[in-house]
Amino acid sequence: MPSITPAQLARRIGLPDAPCLIDVRTAADVAADPRSLPGSLRRDFAEVADWAGECVGRAAVVFCQRGLKLSEGTAAWLRHAGAAAETLEGGFEAWRDGGGMLLRPDHLPPRDALGRTHWVTRARPKVDRIACPWLIRRFVDPGAVFLFVAPAETLAVAERFGATPFDVDDTFWSHRGERCTFDVMLEEFGLRSPALDRLALIVRAADTARPELAPEAAGLLAASLGLSRMYRDDLAQLEAGMGLYDAFHRWARDATAETHNWPAGKPA
Known part of the structure; x- marks a missing residue:
């Protein structure tokens, strides 16, 4: 299945053509560690049919806690909608344990209805x-x-x-x-x-x-x-x-x- 390793993704983060990063971890997983990958967007995997259109024509990388069912299902939906979607191998845990850069949300301003600060x-x-x-x-x-x-x-x-x-x-x-x-x-x-x-x-x-x-x-x-x-x-x-x-x-x-x-x- 289309996937990307943490090392490969680390080389793309921060670049002007970086993929759209989609965080579909459960609320419990986010509560346990509220940090996330730089520039990522929190989305509800259960509502992917409603927001998949945001990624049409774009490259996207989806990650959940371990890179399994939630990532696979969401990425499949995004590909169906027309996005070039991959999953992050090993998910959030692999990125974190490998020393990947993590964004602290403590002072992140609230987002509007379109998800923007x-x-x-x-x-x-x-x-x-x-x-x-x-x-x-x-x-x-x-x-x-x-x-x-x-x-x-x-x-x-x-x-x-x-x-x-x-x-x-x-x-x-x-x-x-x-x-x-x-x-x-x-x-x-x-x-x-x-x-x-x-x-x-x-x-x-x-x-x-x-x-x-x-x-x-x-x-x-x-x-x-x-x-x-x-x-x-x-x-x-x-x-x-x-x-x-x-x-x-x-x-x-x-x-x-x-x-x-x-x-x-x-x-x-």
Whole structure:
């Protein structure tokens, strides 16, 4: 049957073409360990016929506690609906026991009727206010909604529209000491990996005017300031910035040892 190993899935999580992750564990299993795979969506396996249409035309990976009947049945339904659905071998237990990254839901904002979290921050983002949405969309909630508003109205908009403020003074999701909001999100969500830790150092250096922390920070800051002047619309800037952070993350994960020089080596 179509399946994927935890090691194979770990290489795809966080990438722009990552599959949709569907958590169909029972309520009892979730209560025993409420953590889940990064970016996964909780769905009721018994109602798969009602929500299967969400995955049509998409790649999906389904997991239950041990990767058995609930995963198999749900994935079969999704394939029937037109999704390229696989099961996670060994399910949640295999992922957890293998040291896979797990998202802590303690401070995850409530979701709307469509399953999305809502966030609000100040308009005209530069570094942290693009880095945090990238992290949320890639590792927390792929469908998250981001509102960019006038700085003076941020908290009022948060209250009236039920959105969670971030990178705003005197709120939970903000700078703490020398750490920027991106650092705080990694800590509170429990998202740790060598690549994310390396990226966090670059973001912190660029966002807090400490380029000596990471030589790549100057490049991130220059690209971020350039994007802020290229796009008048903050959401358009966010979409462009997603690709920028995808590239930095992929470099941090796979290419830090690679160098480039000229002239290129000539064949013998």
